[in-house]
Amino acid sequence: MKNWYLVSLIVLGFYHLTSAQDTSWTIHDRTNLVKEYVRTKAEINAATQYLTPSQWSFKETPKSWSIGQVMEHLYMWELITQRDTRGAIWNGINMDDVKNLLEDDSTATHWIYEDKPHTSPDYTIPTGFIPGDAVLKLFNSKCDELIKEIETSDLNFRLYIRKIPTYNKNLVQIYMIHYGHVDRHLRQIRRIKSHPLFPQ
Secondary structure, eight states: OHHHHHHHHHHHHHHHHHHSOOOOOOHHHHHHHHHHHHHHHHHHHHHHTTOOHHHHHOOSSTTSOOHHHHHHHHHHHHHHHHHHHHHHHHHOOOHHHHHTOOOOHHHHHGGGGOSSOOOOOGGGOOOSOSOHHHHHHHHHHHHHHHHHHHHHOOSOTTSOEEEETTEEEEHHHHHHHHHHHHHHHHHHHHHHHTSTTSOO
């Protein structure tokens, strides 16, 4: 009986250690997050800032998105990310939510880097009405806001949870998914530009 009790304690202790969330948050962590945002913004601008109107509007197929539409979609996701992060902060810290957040950063964000196509929610489908140069300015302006919010915050990003059905993430994970989403569409932009019929 003693042996069984001891084994149970060891197993429970191991489970607690492996399932507990890492709640540490350092200046180094914040700096790395900012670096990823600065990087993706720079890569977006390098890929799009000198496009002509015909290049902005080119589509691989009639049903495909143009680069202008991709950028409009990315701008929409900046707004969504800002809403989600501010919502998490507004909700405050609930340690039960933190303890029940079962996914680590890698598990919570791996899907954004997968190769298979994703279906965009209807509220993020671009209209195509915003000129390319204008939507790039919108993207840059909102990206700068997000960067500033990260840089100037003294909050522990691992303690604030955005709770919505089937999607509980902490601030770190929300930001990681967001810049990963930009990376995903950078690949799409580069693919569009490599199309043999892309205007020169």
